[in-house]
Structure formats: structure tokens, C-alpha cells
Amino acid sequence: MSGPLRGALVGAAVAAAILVVGFGFEQGTTRPPAQYRLALTPVSGAPVAAKARAALRTVKSGTVLRLWVYNLPADGVYEVLCESKDWSASAGTFRVDPKGNAYVILTTAAKRGQYDSIRVVRKSEGHEYNVLDGKLA
Secondary structure (H helix, E strand, O other), X not given: OOHHHHXXXXXXXXXXXXXXXXXXXXXXXXXXXXXXXXXXXXXXXXXXXXEEEEEEEEEOOEEEXXXXXXXXXXOOEEEXXXXXXXXXXXXXXXXXXXXXXXXXXXXXXXXXXXXXXXXXEEEEOOEEEEEEEEEOO
């Protein structure tokens, strides 16, 4: 390899290293830990084997919710609601696989302290059914 070509390659490698370190690109691969966790349990009338767990993280725009659900009816659309005594905010909707399981990442504008429970409802054939709920400590 000739001297000028070798010098150009070394220069490119140094420039790439400066960009990665200077702009913190290496930090983009790690996810901040969940700030709080919640187990959701079936409500009356829901399948007894239904369950879910959530990991919630406060962000500038509200709350990011990572949700794992198991053994839900496979038809319909599910919605996650963050609720307090006076109001409710949606974190989004999802569907489950044929076994009734799903892993979803949802975001709500509601911030910790603005809600004290999370509820999962199933929407099917024009009706809405409570499926899971959990109270924040």
C-alpha cells in the first residue's frame, strides 16, 4: 500500500473515531433502565391465565411503556389506558399473536404522578371489555 493511500485510510479512521466519541453514537445502542415496573392481573370475566408485565420509563414527552402480555383472546384490538380517578390517557393499541401473546412499546403523554393505574381493554365487534389492570405503588 502506498504512503498517500495509507495516510488517507488512517485519516478516515481517525475522523470516524472522533465522530463516534464526540457525538456519543456508542450510547445509542443502550436503553436506559426502566424506572418502575408493574404487574397487571386479569379482571373479572377475563381469561384466568391472562397476565402482563410492564416496564415504564419517564421521558421528556411523557411515559414510554414496554408491555409483555400473555394468554389473551387472539381476536380484537387491545388498548392500554393510563388512568387516575379523574381522567384517562391512551398509550396506544396493539394486537396479539395466535397464542394471545405480544410485546409492544407504547408511549403516552401522561407523566408519572398524573395516573395511578394502567388498564388493558379489548375492543371486539363494537364492544369494549376490561381485560387486565394494575395499580402503581
